[in-house]
Amino acid sequence: MKEYLCDSCRFKIELEENISKCPKCGSDSFHVVEDIANNEIDAIIESMLEEAKEEKKSRIINKNENDKCILLSDDNYSIEKNNDKCINCGQCKKVCENIANLTYDLNICNNPICTGCGQCVLSCPTKALSIKSEYRKVKQIMDANEKIVIAILSPSVFLTIGKIYNIDDISVAEKKTIGILRKIGFDYIFSSSFGSDLLSFEESFELIERISKKEKLPLFTSSCPSWIKYAEIYHPELLNNLSYCKTPIEMEDEIIKNYFCEKKGFDRKRIVTVSISNCSAYKLYGKEKNVNTDYFITTNELLLLIKDEDIDLKTIDSSNYDSIVGEISGSGYLSSVSGGQTESIIRTVYRVINKKDLAKDEIDIYELRGNEDIREATINTNSLKLKVAVVTDMKSLEKLLENSLYKQYHLIEVSFCKGGCINGGGQAIYENCNNIENIKDLSEKIYLLDKNSKNRFVYNNKELKEIYKKYLENPGSNNSKKIFQSNFENKKVLLGKE
Ligand code: SF4
Ligand code: SF4
Numbered sequence: 001m002k003e004y005l006c007d008s009c010r011f012k013i014e015l016e017e018n019i020s021k022c023p024k025c026g027s028d029s030f031h032v033v034e035d036i037a038n039n040e041i042d043a044i045i046e047s048m049l050e051e052a053k054e055e056k057k058s059r060i061i062n063k064n065e066n067d068k069c070i071l072l073s074d075d076n077y078s079i080e081k082n083n084d085k086c087i088n089c090g091q092c093k094k095v096c097e098n099i100a101n102l103t104y105d106l107n108i109c110n111n112p113i114c115t116g117c118g119q120c121v122l123s124c125p126t127k128a129l130s131i132k133s134e135y136r137k138v139k140q141i142m143d144a145n146e147k148i149v150i151a152i153l154s155p156s157v158f159l160t161i162g163k164i165y166n167i168d169d170i171s172v173a174e175k176k177t178i179g180i181l182r183k184i185g186f187d188y189i190f191s192s193s194f195g196s197d198l199l200s201f202e203e204s205f206e207l208i209e210r211i212s213k214k215e216k217l218p219l220f221t222s223s224c225p226s227w228i229k230y231a232e233i234y235h236p237e238l239l240n241n242l243s244y245c246k247t248p249i250e251m252e253d254e255i256i257k258n259y260f261c262e263k264k265g266f267d268r269k270r271i272v273t274v275s276i277s278n279c280s281a282y283k284l285y286g287k288e289k290n291v292n293t294d295y296f297i298t299t300n301e302l303l304l305l306i307k308d309e310d311i312d313l314k315t316i317d318s319s320n321y322d323s324i325v326g327e328i329s330g331s332g333y334l335s336s337v338s339g340g341q342t343e344s345i346i347r348t349v350y351r352v353i354n355k356k357d358l359a360k361d362e363i364d365i366y367e368l369r370g371n372e373d374i375r376e377a378t379i380n381t382n383s384l385k386l387k388v389a390v391v392t393d394m395k396s397l398e399k400l401l402e403n404s405l406y407k408q409y410h411l412i413e414v415s416f417c418k419g420g421c422i423n424g425g426g427q428a429i430y431e432n433c434n435n436i437e438n439i440k441d442l443s444e445k446i447y448l449l450d451k452n453s454k455n456r457f458v459y460n461n462k463e464l465k466e467i468y469k470k471y472l473e474n475p476g477s478n479n480s481k482k483i484f485q486s487n488f489e490n491k492k493v494l495l496g497k498e
Pocket of ligand 2: 070079095096100102113114115116117118119120121
């Protein structure tokens with residue numbers, strides 16, 4: 001084992017074999033650390049300190065130095081700004097630097113960088129920033145009555161509806177929200193948790209295969225659109241380690257537009273899919289990646305739609321998801337919280353290796369829950385000590401990447417927003433909506449949805465099994481990859497440097 005230090009970016013890496021390029025910046029100039037004389041090491045440390053100071057100075061530099069506010073490009077499909085309301089308080093820029101951890105110099109890269117996470121919107125005291133809205137367009141399509149409009153509803157949405165309309169029973173909140181969507185005019189309603197089940201099933205087998213081949217480890221999850229963009233810009237060296245899977249909404253969309261349409265005899269050109277979630281990043285991601293899902297609307301937009309339609313919740317009947325793509329395991333709910341996707345994957349990996357379910361008292365992995373920015377757990381299976389980590393913001397991720405600490409894990413789940421999708425930028429904005437207590441409350445409700453589910457294991461989801469039997473064959477099969485495989489691009493060029 002040798003310890004290398006990159007001459008250009010000072011990235012330190014320990015490797016057994018010789019390397020020709022720095023995995024971080026691509027430079028081919030290295031020192032083997034043990035070979036460096038003491039005075040050289042002092043010089044290197046000196047220059048690293050200088051660079052650190054420089055980096056601090058150059059975090060998101062606007063061309064106009066008096067402008068403390070974030071800049072947004074005209075083609076930002078997630079976020080917009082009303083200049084008349086902006087008081088130039090600088091709160092949004094602080095959030096973008098410290099939570100989203102974006103660093104760039106506009107003098108060099110010309111275009112503002114944004115992942116669409118929406119955390120700046122949640123922080124803006126004057127509501128000068130907002131998430132771009134598309135819900136009126138969706139309603140027009142429903143009213144024209146020519147298309148089959150299908151909702152893909154995320155759990156964080158009905159939990160928020162429950163909170164705002166004082167519905168304490170989370171299962172009632174879910175059924176009432178489905179009822180609201182029917183009243184608004186959606187033809188079919190499915191849960192995004194079905195997509196999470198699909199994703200977790202595929203990723204479990206992908207992980208097992210990588211472990212058995214000892215390649216591309218750790219496997220990084222690829223379900224968070226903001227994280228994907230961050231990786232493409234700041235860590236292209238990790239793109240090979242990302243799971244091949246698309247995001248859960250896109251995977252569910254593929255099943256709706258292929259398998260569901262075929263079963264129902266629908267022409268897929270008539271289908272319009274609408275994801276409803278707390279995530280604002282999907283809007284930007286959807287356009288930039290040209291994804292098949294037709295519209296991404298947020299919880300906030302759904303609330304505006306309820307208001308526009310003058311819907312009185314007392315008069316709304318409870319309803320259930322439609323079938324064929326409607327069954328959800330408890331694991332499917334879990335993906336809405338940071339760490340939940342990992343818990344779900346562990347259940348399947350354990351089952352495959354040990355040929356039995358995790359015992360009832362082992363099923364909840366408490367080490368992966370809570371507010372810590374980095375959480376980790378080791379799961380003992382018959383043939384493997386599975387080491388996993390969960391990271392909830394990009395600053396913490398950078399800590400893991402430093403000195404190759406991340407290499408000790410088999411699986412790393414990354415979500416851009418603290419707490420996971422329940423704290424996405426498209427959530428309903430009310431007082432303290434994204435404070436720790438609210439995130440904790442919503443997380444507890446997600447854990448309860450899982451706990452109360454009749455089936456908590458993805459691999460026992462009957463509709464999912466049917467889809468594999470009739471259409472996909474196996475996870476990772478050619479059929480699966482044909483519709484589920486994502487494509488990641490090295491976007492380092494957006495930083496304006498090679
Ligand atoms: S947080 Fe809002 S008001 Fe403050 S600088 Fe940003 S956009 Fe303007
Ligand atoms: S949406 Fe996120 S990444 Fe984009 S400007 Fe706001 S905080 Fe920064």
